[in-house]
Amino acid sequence: METPQAERIAKLLSHLGPQTSSAGGVYRQMSSASTGPNLKVAVLGAAGGIGQPLALLLKASPLISELSLYDIVGTEGVGADLSHIDSSPKVSSFTGAEKLPEALYGSSLVVIPAGVPRKPGMTRDDLFNINAGIVRDLCAAIAKYCPEAWVAIISNPVNSTVPIAAEVFKKAGMYNPRKLLGVTKLDVLRANTFVADAIGVPPERVSVPVIGGHAGITILPLFSQATPRVDVSPETAKALTERIQDAGTEVVKAKAGKGSATLSMAYAAAKFAESCLRAIAGESVVECAYVESHLTELPFFASRVRLNRNGIEEYLPLGRFNDLETANFEALKGELRGSIKKGVDFISKA
Numbered sequence: 001m002e003t004p005q006a007e008r009i010a011k012l013l014s015h016l017g018p019q020t021s022s023a024g025g026v027y028r029q030m031s032s033a034s035t036g037p038n039l040k041v042a043v044l045g046a047a048g049g050i051g052q053p054l055a056l057l058l059k060a061s062p063l064i065s066e067l068s069l070y071d072i073v074g075t076e077g078v079g080a081d082l083s084h085i086d087s088s089p090k091v092s093s094f095t096g097a098e099k100l101p102e103a104l105y106g107s108s109l110v111v112i113p114a115g116v117p118r119k120p121g122m123t124r125d126d127l128f129n130i131n132a133g134i135v136r137d138l139c140a141a142i143a144k145y146c147p148e149a150w151v152a153i154i155s156n157p158v159n160s161t162v163p164i165a166a167e168v169f170k171k172a173g174m175y176n177p178r179k180l181l182g183v184t185k186l187d188v189l190r191a192n193t194f195v196a197d198a199i200g201v202p203p204e205r206v207s208v209p210v211i212g213g214h215a216g217i218t219i220l221p222l223f224s225q226a227t228p229r230v231d232v233s234p235e236t237a238k239a240l241t242e243r244i245q246d247a248g249t250e251v252v253k254a255k256a257g258k259g260s261a262t263l264s265m266a267y268a269a270a271k272f273a274e275s276c277l278r279a280i281a282g283e284s285v286v287e288c289a290y291v292e293s294h295l296t297e298l299p300f301f302a303s304r305v306r307l308n309r310n311g312i313e314e315y316l317p318l319g320r321f322n323d324l325e326t327a328n329f330e331a332l333k334g335e336l337r338g339s340i341k342k343g344v345d346f347i348s349k350a
């Protein structure tokens with residue numbers, strides 16, 4: 001049952017996000033679970049382009065008791081602003097490394113959008129030199145101060161930053177691969193949107209699994225497993241695949257030096273976080289995520305996973321590929337393997 005307060009928030013903010021095929025818009029989903037547990041969620045990089053709208057969306061979640069905002073600069077202003085919204089989550093703000101332990105302590109879920117974004121002409125891998133160290137240090141703190149937390153990584157290059165996190169956690173002796181998730185949800189939202197346009201149905205009704213990784217050709221949408229049925233020519237399927245693979249670059253170009261996707265990413269991350277919180281609360285939830293995996297010969301791979309209170313409960317089979325998907329699957333392996341190795345080596349050879 002929705003509480004009046006949650007209902008108000010849902011109404012006030014519902015214009016910001018469309019309904020989804022699975023269970024309604026992000027606010028509606030959050031409100032409908034208003035009787036859920038009290039959970040602390042930490043956002044690391046909370047004052048950034050993704051962090052701020054993500055924090056706003058999470059402030060509307062009745063599943064959250066404390067929204068802990070952390071950044072190396074400017075967190076207090078964001079926190080003060082959000083704290084005036086009359087929704088349940090209590091906002092706490094922490095700036096600077098010395099405040100990180102307090103920001104993390106007691107968290108059930110840590111979402112990490114900290115790090116630099118791309119500028120036109122860059123690949124996600126070009127961010128490695130800066131973001132690898134940021135993710136390493138944040139994960140070392142998570143290992144110390146909230147080792148039981150679920151960790152959702154947004155910082156690019158995701159194909160490498162998730163293996164980095166895994167290695168840091170292994171070194172700390174607390175690694176649980178079932179609770180470490182690379183956020184690839186934006187690829188799913190994009191696939192749903194572009195396919196909906198192509199087949200002439202509302203995007204809310206479309207669900208396209210996207211597997212592989214989160215960079216260029218490693219992003220592999222599976223139209224053959226979409227609902228509703230995607231009946232398009234091979235040429236259209238190829239063009240759609242390429243648009244989904246290049247969608248991040250499309251936004252980087254359009255922002256012309258002012259960063260990469262922030263608003264769509266915040267929306268995707270809020271929905272993803274909500275799925276994690278629902279799972280922590282005991283629901284069974286299916287999401288696509290980039291995780292340590294044995295479904296392929298690659299040690300990390302994005303696929304559909306079923307989440308429950310312990311993290312990943314089940315790695316859903318990849319299913320049958322059509323010819324285009326088979327070719328794309330073969331094509332992505334080299335790049336993804338290289339990105340994983342680069343992340344692992346960054347920690348193990350340090």
Ligand SMILES: NC(=O)c1ccc[n+]([C@@H]2O[C@H](COP(=O)([O-])OP(=O)(O)OC[C@H]3O[C@@H](n4cnc5c(N)ncnc54)[C@H](O)[C@@H]3O)[C@@H](O)[C@H]2O)c1
Pocket residue numbers: 044045046047048049050051070071072073113114115116117118127131134138153154155156157158183184185186187214259260261262265
């Ligand atoms: N996974 C995805 O689908 C996806 C989508 C979009 C962007 N991204 C990535 O997310 C990251 C953030 O993008 P953005 O647009 O929000 O960038 P941004 O520069 O606007 O914000 C990043 C924030 O991180 C903070 N930060 C830097 N170092 C930090 C540290 N050590 N600890 C805590 N915070 C720190 C900065 O102060 C800043 O506020 C980028 O790496 C970008 O490529 C991923």
Ligand SMILES: O=C(O)C[C@H](O)C(=O)O
Pocket residue numbers: 117118124156186247248249251252260261
């Ligand atoms: O493209 C980027 O650099 C950001 C993000 O990974 C995206 O897919 O939008």
